[in-house]
Amino acid sequence: MRVFVCRRLPESALAVLTDAFGEREVAVYPEDRVIPREDLLAAVRGVEALLPILTDRMDAEVMDAAGPQLKIIANYAVGFDNLDVPAATARGIAVTNTPDVLTETTADLAWALMMAAARRIGEGERYLRAGRWKSWAPMLLLGVDVYRKTLGVFGMGRIGQAVARRAGAFGMRVLYHDTAPLPPDAEAALGATFVDKTTLLRESDFISIHCPLTPETRHAFAAPEFHAMKATAVLVNTARGPVVDEAALADALRHGEIFAAGLDVFEREPAVHPDLAGCENAVLIPHLGSATAETRARMAEIAAANIIARLRGEIPPNCVNPEALSAQACRTTRK
Ligand code: DGY
Numbered sequence: 001m002r003v004f005v006c007r008r009l010p011e012s013a014l015a016v017l018t019d020a021f022g023e024r025e026v027a028v029y030p031e032d033r034v035i036p037r038e039d040l041l042a043a044v045r046g047v048e049a050l051l052p053i054l055t056d057r058m059d060a061e062v063m064d065a066a067g068p069q070l071k072i073i074a075n076y077a078v079g080f081d082n083l084d085v086p087a088a089t090a091r092g093i094a095v096t097n098t099p100d101v102l103t104e105t106t107a108d109l110a111w112a113l114m115m116a117a118a119r120r121i122g123e124g125e126r127y128l129r130a131g132r133w134k135s136w137a138p139m140l141l142l143g144v145d146v147y148r149k150t151l152g153v154f155g156m157g158r159i160g161q162a163v164a165r166r167a168g169a170f171g172m173r174v175l176y177h178d179t180a181p182l183p184p185d186a187e188a189a190l191g192a193t194f195v196d197k198t199t200l201l202r203e204s205d206f207i208s209i210h211c212p213l214t215p216e217t218r219h220a221f222a223a224p225e226f227h228a229m230k231a232t233a234v235l236v237n238t239a240r241g242p243v244v245d246e247a248a249l250a251d252a253l254r255h256g257e258i259f260a261a262g263l264d265v266f267e268r269e270p271a272v273h274p275d276l277a278g279c280e281n282a283v284l285i286p287h288l289g290s291a292t293a294e295t296r297a298r299m300a301e302i303a304a305a306n307i308i309a310r311l312r313g314e315i316p317p318n319c320v321n322p323e324a325l326s327a328q329a330c331r332t333t334r335k
Pocket residue numbers: 054076077078079080102239289290
């Protein structure tokens with residue numbers, strides 16, 4: 001077996017892999033659950049390619065369990081914080097992700113959360129289904145307007161930019177913060193202004209998080225940030241859960257420090273902090289950013305294409321650590 005796929009994927013991608021390598025060379029973990037660690041360590045032995053999803057921790061132990069013939073780990077996600085990239089690089093293993101194809105889909109979901117949190121859609125639905133709606137009322141479930149407000153984008157990569165582009169249709173002012181500003185032409189096309197984090201927190205009516213999870217961004221949104229935000233502000237996170245301190249957010253939501261939150265990602269998925277689950281003004285959904293049939297199929301096809309390229313001896317199109325494929329890295333780990 002040359003390829004191990006850690007979770008069932010859209011058929012189109014599996015067909016691409018079995019066409020390329022033959023059915024006997026591609027194995028898929030048969031159960032529809034996260035593969036247990038012991039099963040993973042046993043299943044990877046001797047494979048040349050691994051296709052994990054974001055719940056599979058790919059560290060040195062897994063790479064060594066696979067053995068020195070492992071050439072690629074093709075992550076089924078754009079984020080790759082589940083992977084120890086330096087460990088892969090040191091072993092000459094290419095790491096790839098699935099950028100671009102999920103950008104617009106995730107941006108749509110960030111907007112869905114923004115609108116749902118601002119207009120109390122979750123609360124309204126629960127209220128109606130519980131049979132509590134007795135009449136239209138002037139003060140029933142009042143939200144906050146989105147139109148003509150200020151959107152703050154935290155992390156202006158592909159998805160952040162796609163979210164910012166949509167703000168034009170709502171007549172919004174767009175601020176953003178990142179480690180560096182965009183080139184002036186990109187900034188002008190988006191009509192976005194680079195600001196420091198303090199200004200973003202102070203002036204935004206909506207903050208949408210789109211940074212990767214790194215040691216620097218872990219808990220980038222915690223009690224001090226919530227204190228600094230407007231009491232009418234809405235926070236949306238479709239990036240990675242640990243960027244937000246969930247306990248502090250629940251506190252801020254309960255005490256009216258911010259108006260609402262829309263969360264697609266959580267610190268310890270699939271667990272959700274119990275205080276957060278108790279907040280009516282939090283819209284909570286189970287990591288659905290890229291979850292459309294079209295996008296999930298494209299992600300799988302891209303992961304498959306990366307594997308095929310690497311096993312043909314090429315640099316895979318979405319390699320995040322091309323330095324792993326330098327002659328030196330390969331020599332060091334193959335001796
Ligand atoms: C990703 O790709 O990183 C998303 O979180 C899941 O699609």
